[in-house]
Amino acid sequence: MKINVKRVRESNLTKVNFSDLGFCKYYSDHMFIADYEDGKWSNFRITPHEDINLSPACTTLHYGQTIFEGLKAYKNKEGEILIFRPDKNAKRFNRSAQRMCMPTFPEKYFIQSITELLKIDKRWVPSEENSSLYIRPLMFAMDSYIGIKPGDKYVFIIICGLAGGYYSEPINVKIETKFTRAVSGGVGFSKTAANYAAALYPAVEAQKDGFHQLIWTDGKEHKYVEESGTMNLFFVIDNKLITPPLGDTVLDGVTRDSIIILSKDLGIDIEIRKISVDEIINSLDNNSIKEVFGAGTAATIAPIKTIGYKNKKYHIPQLSRDSISSTLLKSLNSIKYGETEDKFGWILKLN
Ligand SMILES: *Cc1c(COP(=O)(O)O)cnc(C)c1O
Secondary structure, X not given: OOOEEOOOOOOOHHHOOOOOOOEEEEEOOEEEEEEEEOOEEEEEEEEEOOOOOOOOOEHHHHHOOEEXXXXXXXXXXXXXXXXXXXXXXXXXXXXXXXXXXXXXXXHHHHHHHHHHHHHHOHHHOOOOOOOEEEEEEXXXXXXXXXXXXXXXXXXXXXXXXXXXXXXXXXXXXXXXXXXXXXXXXXXXXXXXXXXXXHHHHHHHHHHHOOOOEEEEEOOOOOOEEOOOOOOEEEEEEOOEEEEOOOOOOOOOOHHHHHHHHHHHHHOOOEEEOOOEHHHHHHHHHOOOEEEEEEEEOOOEEEEEEEEEEOOEEEEOOOOOOOOHHHHHHHHHHHHXXXXXXXXXXXXXXXX
């Protein structure tokens, strides 16, 4: 892959307020782009982060052939840049692509385009505590064509945005039993726009009742919990850590997978199995549920403090310092920031 580079004249880094990074409030100076035409990828380039031109007939705007990824780069104490499990994102990106009838982007190109972009924007990987550079690859159809068929032209882009080390306050979530995020045979496992657009209305309705997010249940009976729409879910019931299985309605989170591997390593009793809403409500009623948290790249681990179900709100006790979620968070972060040995081979160090 030969990459043409056009650099910015002046970096935007001087405009960043590092004491208030937020999440993707600031984009790095450059982006990566590649075009797909006549059955192959070409025209690999790194350019200033800028707007792109689209035809109003662009099929993506009408029919939604678009997918994305999300991963992070961290800086260690030596100032080296560490990328967390980009191979997992590359594989998932291509599973999403296949389902959406889009071309795959070769795994080695995916990794190389990220590393080459980060070499140019390396000063954008922050060193503030718990901060990182969020990397957002995406791909969409570029054909200007009204009519439903798979595109012939696509574009692959990577942009990067700063992510601050915010402390996530425990959140309120509602178990959704009317609307559906994903059904078996559908696209729930794919990181594609449709899943998120369809989830907006139910989420906004729940926000009116003071909930930050939803817990989605299966689309058939609304009987089993699935995930949270941007995060996978974990429950600590009777001192066992439990997470629902994947299947085609749940996104295969890299954070989820890392937590499962770490739990086994730390000797935490972990079960991957279906969890019914009834089981959750019963264990809330008899106080056997000790922790509930979401897991995803953006928030890492987000503790949940209230669960709403059928007009009732259930409260989960305050987390202790030695809670399973804080143990996992510490252990995950120490790998991401290169403070402990990378014994699972999760870190790609930029050289
Ligand atoms: C991205 C995402 C997650 C979390 O996946 P990570 O790889 O851990 O960031 C969970 N659910 C959905 C629907 C997602 O889009």
